[in-house]
Structures are given as structure tokens and as C-alpha cells.
Amino acid sequence: MRSDRVLDAGSKDRGLWSLVLIALLLSAQACAESGLSTSPSAAAIAPAEITEGRIIETATGRPVSMDQVMDRVRQQEVVYLGEEHHNRFHIEDALILLNRLTSESRRPVLAMEMFGWDGQALIDRYVGGEELSRQEFLDQVGWQQNWGGPFENYEPLVSYAKTRHLHLAALNPPKQLVRSVARNGLDQTRQDPDWARWGLHEETIIDDPPYRERILQQLRACHDGGSDKLYESMYEASMVRDEGMARTVVSLVESIRAAKDPLAGPVVSYTGGGHIQYNLPIAKRVARRLSQEVRQVSIYMTSYERGRLRDLQEMIEGGIADYVWLTPRGSQGAPRRCR
Secondary structure, eight states: OOSOSSOOSTHHHHHHHHHHHHHHHHHTTGGGGSSOOOSOOOOOOOGGGOOTTOEEETTTTEEEOHHHHHHHHTTOSEEEEEEOTTOHHHHHHHHHHHHHHHTTTOEEEEEEEEEEGGGHHHHHHHHTTOSOOHHHHHHHHTHHHHTOSOGGGTHHHHHHHHHHTOOEEEEEOOHHHHHHHHHHOHHHHTTSHHHHHTTGGGOOOOOOHHHHHHHHHHHHHHSTTOOHHHHHHHHHHHHHHHHHHHHHHHHHHHHHHHHTOTTEEEEEEEEEGGGTGGGTTTHHHHHHHTTTOOOEEEEEEEEOOGGGHHHHHHHHHTTSSSEEEEEOOOTTOSOOOOO
């Protein structure tokens, strides 16, 4: 990485900003598997229990069935699903969980990291069945600019919400604001008119010490060579994203509570695994905003490979989430571990 914090025009700007974007993505995905456990250690698990298709309850270190997971899911207000980006098996697992809920006449709310707040009105139109072609939706929501990669990887979730008439919520703050924080830092971005436009001037962005320690450690481990100022602005961008996503989740929970409908909910949050790790990024902020009075559970989906047994065992015993769901590898392979 370059040592400059301020981005210049031309190739230097493009190169550094590309690294910033990659860092933000990886800190929310593969780097979630770096060390520094900040949660109570889970029970030890035998390597023989770590096999593809298993769901491990980290508190006990034992495999559990989908029925057992659903027994807990039914009681929650928020279910956090953490994925490896563009892994179709994780989409399939999310659909299994959503199907189990809707088959019981529940109406979950699906909230996706892949969309920003500025796309919510368009999402409502598309999922609501208005005359809007698939390509029109992608162009107008700015899929390639705001997320990128094949939409087909995530389309099953969008289509599910559309066919089942579920609310699909955009989790992320607008990308241009996150980009501004990563480029210029939080203090300068607070002066941007869009900061107030999206109501962020009314928000408290909490700089939580355990979260800071973990995110900065991961950024340095996965992206060596940057300056302290660069890492700080990247950290601030991660913090703004997670605080913004927590605000979205809280708003959805409060709407469900206000409806007083026992079949409404839960909120099913679908993000990169890094956003749910050790309950620090989003869940802790949601609990703070709701004065700790929220029922929530986290499920970390990750690729199984025989060569990853040590890493997987550390993740489970470190309590990276309430459950670890061991899936087949996606087309991009398993995430790399940064040490």
C-alpha cells in the first residue's frame, strides 16, 4: 500500500483506492478468521466433528441439527448470517433458513449488505412487482458500482423476497459516504452535506476498543505496508459501515415490535462474515442502541477444506459466532487466513 492518505489523480489514486476497497471487503470476509479472540472461549471440539455440512454450536463445541438451530432462530428478533462473498452454497443455506421460517407462516425481513440506503426506493419498486425489468433495476440501483460481481450470485435472495412478498432492506450507508471516510477520514466526511442528508449527523459513531483492536489487527495482517493514517481512515470506514448497518437493523426491529404481530420477523441480516465476528461489528452496536434488550443469534458460514482444520477449529473454539456452518467451497475457493 502507498503511505499517502490523500488520494491524488491518475494511477496513484486508482491503485490506492482499489487497495482500500479490497481491504474493506476482506476485513469483512476472509480476515474475520484472524486471531485475537475477544469473546469467551467455546468448548473444545474434536477434529473428527469438523466435516462438511455440519453446523457446530460454538458454546458446546458439538454438531447440531437444522431443527435445533431453528428452535433457537424462532425465538430471535435478529438472525445474523455471515457469508463468504459470492459463495452460492451460502445463498442456498440462507434460503433453507428463510424457507423454514416462511413455511411456518412467519414473515422474515431480509436485510442485505449488498445494497445501500440510496437504493431502497428502487428495491421497494422492484421487489414490490412494479414494471421494472431486471436490467433496469441493476442499472438504476448501480449494482456494479456499489457492489460488483455477478448479480446472479445474489439474485436468488432478491427473487425469494420478490416471490414471497417479503420486505428486502438495504443495510449499507451510501457508498459515496463510506468511500469519503476511507479517503479523507471521518472528521472531514462529517462536513459533507450528504452526511446530514442521510441522518448520520444525528448518529453516535462508537469507537469501541475491542472492535478497534480486532479491525486494525486484521487490516495490518491482511494488508501490510500501509501508513498508520491510512489504516485509521480504513478503520473509520469500517466503523461507519457497521454502525450504519446496525442503525438499519434497529429500525427494522422497532418496526416489527410496533406491529405487535407474532408472525412478523425476525430480521435476517445477510452480510460478509466479518460483520458478525465475535458479535462486535453489528450485533454489539444493535444491542447498545436497543439498551441490550434484543434477542439475536449469529451463524457464520464458511468453506470446509481438510487443509483448514486448524483454522476452523480455532474459529469454533474462539466463538466467532453462535454457530459455524461448514459448507462446500464456493467458486472462488476458501478465504485466505491472515496471520
